[in-house]
Amino acid sequence: PNVRLTDLVLADETRKVLGRVLREHRTIREIRSHGLTPRKRLLLLGPPGTGKTLTASVMAGELGLPLFVVRLDRLITRYMGETAAKLRLIFDAIAQTRAVYLFDEFDSIGSERGLTNDVGEIRRVVNSFLQMVEQDSSDSLIIAATNRANILDKALFRRFDDIIHYAMPTQQQIAAALKAKLSG
Numbered sequence: 001p002n003v004r005l006t007d008l009v010l011a012d013e014t015r016k017v018l019g020r021v022l023r024e025h026r027t028i029r030e031i032r033s034h035g036l037t038p039r040k041r042l043l044l045l046g047p048p049g050t051g052k053t054l055t056a057s058v059m060a061g062e063l064g065l066p067l068f069v070v071r072l073d074r075l076i077t078r079y080m081g082e083t084a085a086k087l088r089l090i091f092d093a094i095a096q097t098r099a100v101y102l103f104d105e106f107d108s109i110g111s112e113r114g115l116t117n118d119v120g121e122i123r124r125v126v127n128s129f130l131q132m133v134e135q136d137s138s139d140s141l142i143i144a145a146t147n148r149a150n151i152l153d154k155a156l157f158r159r160f161d162d163i164i165h166y167a168m169p170t171q172q173q174i175a176a177a178l179k180a181k182l183s184g
Contacts, residue, residue: 001057001067008051008058009169009177017162018055021141022062028139039161041133043106044145046166052145053104055164059141060100068093069102076125084128091132094140106144107151126153133159 005018024031024038031038044052060067075086094101133142144160146152157163169177 001061003057003061009173041160042143043160043163045149050166056102056143066099083125095138098139100141103144106146107148
């Protein structure tokens with residue numbers, strides 16, 4: 001992606017968190033040499049149209065990494081165990097290819113395991129995701145985005161290094177975005 005952090009209109013706190021993640025990934029070898037791990041799992045929460053998906057493109061663009069969008073509609077199948085097997089393939093790719101991986105509309109695989117419409121398969125998928133994300137030791141950046149945080153399984157929140165809340169832009173932010181778009 002060719003978009004940069006300056007292309008995003010964000011709240012100051014959100015910009016600081018993303019800036020810190022970028023600094024850590026730019027110096028990843030040095031951080032690892034000290035036995036530390038950079039922040040690499042981000043959960044983006046907020047209403048539609050607030051920049052969550054664009055943030056993944058920005059992070060990839062800033063780091064010079066490819067962006068892979070995990071198509072959850074293609075991941076989920078009706079056959080028991082097949083979804084978790086496909087999820088394993090994604091985490092194998094995460095380990096092999098350093099990139100930014102976006103799980104957009106994350107609530108489709110990360111919903112609360114006790115929901116009444118759950119037939120058991122979603123519990124297995126959530127459990128698999130929890131195990132795989134915890135075992136991941138790659139240098140890839142994993143980003144999950146949703147506008148339905150209220151249905152996410154509570155155990156997921158502990159697996160992310162940063163939980164970033166997005167809000168609808170203020171009038172000043174809208175004006176800044178329009179100025180940036182029109183001037184460029």
